[in-house]
Amino acid sequence: MQHTEQASESKQATERRRYPFAGVPQGMFHRIRSMNLFDTLTNQHHSHDFNSARSEYIRSRIIILCTLFTLFAPLWIPIDYLIFPEEQISIVVGGRLLLTLVLLGTLYLSHKSRGNLKLTLIALKLLVLSPAIFYLGIMALVEQEASQLIGYSFIPFLLMAFLSVFPLTSMESISIGIPLIAIMILADWFQGNLFTPVGFHDLWQISVLMIIAIWANQSQLHMLLRLYRQATHDPLTGLLNRGVLMERLHTLSKESQNAKKPLPISIMIMDLDRFKRINDTHGHLIGDQVLKTFAKILHAELRTTDVVARYGGEEFVVVLPGTPKEDAVQVAERIRVHCEQCWVSNLNNEPVPFTTSIGVGEVNLQESIESALQRIDNRLYEAKNKGRNCVVGT
Numbered sequence: 001m002q003h004t005e006q007a008s009e010s011k012q013a014t015e016r017r018r019y020p021f022a023g024v025p026q027g028m029f030h031r032i033r034s035m036n037l038f039d040t041l042t043n044q045h046h047s048h049d050f051n052s053a054r055s056e057y058i059r060s061r062i063i064i065l066c067t068l069f070t071l072f073a074p075l076w077i078p079i080d081y082l083i084f085p086e087e088q089i090s091i092v093v094g095g096r097l098l099l100t101l102v103l104l105g106t107l108y109l110s111h112k113s114r115g116n117l118k119l120t121l122i123a124l125k126l127l128v129l130s131p132a133i134f135y136l137g138i139m140a141l142v143e144q145e146a147s148q149l150i151g152y153s154f155i156p157f158l159l160m161a162f163l164s165v166f167p168l169t170s171m172e173s174i175s176i177g178i179p180l181i182a183i184m185i186l187a188d189w190f191q192g193n194l195f196t197p198v199g200f201h202d203l204w205q206i207s208v209l210m211i212i213a214i215w216a217n218q219s220q221l222h223m224l225l226r227l228y229r230q231a232t233h234d235p236l237t238g239l240l241n242r243g244v245l246m247e248r249l250h251t252l253s254k255e256s257q258n259a260k261k262p263l264p265i266s267i268m269i270m271d272l273d274r275f276k277r278i279n280d281t282h283g284h285l286i287g288d289q290v291l292k293t294f295a296k297i298l299h300a301e302l303r304t305t306d307v308v309a310r311y312g313g314e315e316f317v318v319v320l321p322g323t324p325k326e327d328a329v330q331v332a333e334r335i336r337v338h339c340e341q342c343w344v345s346n347l348n349n350e351p352v353p354f355t356t357s358i359g360v361g362e363v364n365l366q367e368s369i370e371s372a373l374q375r376i377d378n379r380l381y382e383a384k385n386k387g388r389n390c391v392v393g394t
């Protein structure tokens with residue numbers, strides 16, 4: 001492999017491609033993305049790890065609220081005896097007992113849904129919508145006005161307010177908030193209040209509460225995303241940090257060991273060549289610029305399913321699940337060539353080229369992740385000894 005220590009020569013430098021935005025989508029889409037709008041709209045772009053962490057956060061709140069609701073649903077029965085006529089009380093009490101059973105089921109479901117966002121969101125819908133349906137049933141059955149029924153007219157507003165304690169995406173908030181408003185409209189219709197000032201007043205109040213709840217959900221989700229990113233990503237390059245990489249590697253290796261037909265897992269360990277010299281010659285700011293550009297090259301050359309991490313200073317590790325070593329060597333060679341063709345500009349606007357050496361290997365199912373990394377790191381060491389700017393896969 002060609003060694004490029006003289007890469008700063010002007011002829012070679014002009015052949016290199018300036019690389020300011022590699023792999024990063026530009027224009028309006030990128031600007032909207034960087035505002036995190038998509039991240040708080042749906043969970044489509046959230047990682048599996050983040051979904052598990054968020055589901056735990058939501059689950060812990062469901063358990064507290066559901067325990068309170070489960071206790072209060074039957075505890076209200078004595079008050080029902082005071083406000084409902086005798087002929088209706090058995091239906092009301094029956095409804096309350098049914099609601100208590102559904103809430104107990106919700107509590108059970110939320111205990112079972114550890115780390116499972118889908119199940120947790122089902123539990124949340126049950127927690128909010130089952131008391132709302134109970135309220136609707138009561139409004140349909142009884143002749144008294146909601147305002148005369150102590151503790152009842154309050155229910156939809158209370159449920160909407162409780163919604164605000166969860167970190168939800170806009171779509172998740174809407175998928176619970178809209179049915180709650182629909183239930184309220186139906187209840188007003190049963191009460192004959194739909195097109196009256198009372199009905200409009202109810203609709204106005206619950207809509208305002210829903211907007212506040214969505215806002216609170218978004219703020220919590222945004223905060224959670226930020227904290228999660230800080231804990232799992234390298235702030236300079238935006239790549240995963242070493243801790244997350246090791247966790248993912250162990251998970252992937254376990255999955256592969258348990259699979260009937262294990263998929264290959266390849267690993268690339270990369271190190272920027274003579275990086276100290278770049279720092280010493282052009283300063284740490286330019287060194288940082290090289291690290292960021294290298295991260296963008298990795299983004300451009302790798303699949304979204306690959307795990308890309310900054311392992312240490314100028315050392316990076318990529319895990320390619322489902323990729324045999326021969327294919328991984330080709331990917332590594334592509335990355336090496338891509339680096340060779342790029343540069344960043346120093347403060348005098350002169351090109352600063354950089355290259356990388358790469359060790360590649362496949363995880364052997366019998367060995368530990370640590371020894372696989374050690375074996376592949378030895379290949380990187382070999383690449384350095386061969387003169388740098390090359391890939392060693394055997």
Ligand SMILES: Nc1nc2c(ncn2[C@@H]2O[C@H](COP(=O)(O)OP(=O)(O)OP(=O)(O)O)[C@@H](O)[C@H]2O)c(=O)[nH]1
Binds near residue numbers: 272273277287291313
């Ligand atoms: N700018 C910058 N430099 C860093 C960062 N992290 C580590 N470094 C520097 O990276 C350099 C790594 O140098 P060495 O380990 O000697 O390796 P090298 O100069 O790349 O030489 P070879 O690996 O043998 O090609 C050190 O000077 C570190 O200070 C960082 O976040 N930013």
